[in-house]
Amino acid sequence: MDDVREWLLTEHANTICADRLNVIEGELNGLVHRGVDGPIVELGCYRGAMALWMRCVLDTLGDLRREIHVFDSFAGMPAPGIQDSDHLAEGELRSTPQAVLDTHARWNRTPPTIHPGWFEQTIPTALPGAIALAYLDGDFYASTLTGLRGCVPRLAPGGVLLLDDYADTTANPRAWDGLPGVKRACDDFFGTPTPVEVVIGDGDLAFGRIMAPARESAGR
Numbered sequence: 001m002d003d004v005r006e007w008l009l010t011e012h013a014n015t016i017c018a019d020r021l022n023v024i025e026g027e028l029n030g031l032v033h034r035g036v037d038g039p040i041v042e043l044g045c046y047r048g049a050m051a052l053w054m055r056c057v058l059d060t061l062g063d064l065r066r067e068i069h070v071f072d073s074f075a076g077m078p079a080p081g082i083q084d085s086d087h088l089a090e091g092e093l094r095s096t097p098q099a100v101l102d103t104h105a106r107w108n109r110t111p112p113t114i115h116p117g118w119f120e121q122t123i124p125t126a127l128p129g130a131i132a133l134a135y136l137d138g139d140f141y142a143s144t145l146t147g148l149r150g151c152v153p154r155l156a157p158g159g160v161l162l163l164d165d166y167a168d169t170t171a172n173p174r175a176w177d178g179l180p181g182v183k184r185a186c187d188d189f190f191g192t193p194t195p196v197e198v199v200i201g202d203g204d205l206a207f208g209r210i211m212a213p214a215r216e217s218a219g220r
Contacts, residue, residue: 004056004107012049019201020164021053024135027160027209028057031132034214038130038156043119043147044137044164045070046093048100048112054135055109066132068112070100071122078118083141084181119143123150130156137164141181148189157215163196166208171198175206183208 008016028040040058045051051070058066076094080086097114104111115126119138127150134151138144144163151161166186167177175198186196186208199207 001056001060004052007107008049008053012047015046016049016053017201017203017205019203019205020050020207023162023199023201023205023207024050024053025057027133027162028054028063029061031158031160032058032061032063034158036132036156036158038132038159039067039069039128040133040135041127041131041151042068042070042112042135042137043072043123043151044139044143045072045095045100045112045114047095048103050135050137051100051112052103052107052109054133055104055112056107059109064110067128069115069126069128070112071115071117071119071126072100073118074116075118077139078143081141081181083184084139085178087178088139119146119150123147127151127154130154130159132156132159134159134161135164136161139165139179139182141185144182144185145189148185152189152210155212157212159212161210161212162199163208165206166196166198167206168196168198168208172200172206174200174204176204177206179206182206 076091079090115122136147165179165182167175196208
């Protein structure tokens with residue numbers, strides 16, 4: 001798996017970093033060892049780099065049959081709203097479903113189920129009923145809010161939701177705060193006190209995490 005890791009860090013350096021790969025690997029290890037059921041969901045997959053990493057980690061763990069679902073407009077970013085910065089422009093990060101398939105084919109890995117379209121069109125009908133891991137990488141306020149509304153109620157017991165670009169600079173002063181709409185959407189969705197835990201990496205990682213309560217044991 002080291003060769004895939006190095007390729008991702010080189011070829012997808014604009015969207016992938018070592019901290020992100022480490023966090024995802026750790027979360028998938030935890031899900032498998034805790035016996036959390038359900039597929040993996042990624043909202044905002046671009047060219048499929050993180051989906052490939054998820055597949056490689058699961059395969060290495062022997063979890064060959066767990067499904068991965070990816071959602072993306074494949075038309076680039078929507079227009080930023082008033083809660084967002086101008087870091088990303090409308091139409092930026094445009095990709096295609098074929099690019100996701102090609103990323104996986106390069107490493108002979110099973111591709112994910114791909115759901116093309118804007119989140120508000122696909123999430124209400126295409127999200128799996130129970131989700132083990134949701135990785136939200138929508139960048140903007142509206143996209144993040146749509147993802148939270150869809151995924152949080154569907155988290156399996158013990159499931160995890162990760163928020164890319166969640167920058168709480170009070171808890172982590174090193175966090176990159178270029179996409180403030182992500183945290184603003186979380187603040188509006190969860191209120192206070194927030195259940196979002198800040199994940200700190202070795203660099204400027206901006207990540208948030210929530211974990212659904214585990215199912216209580218029978219007889220308790």
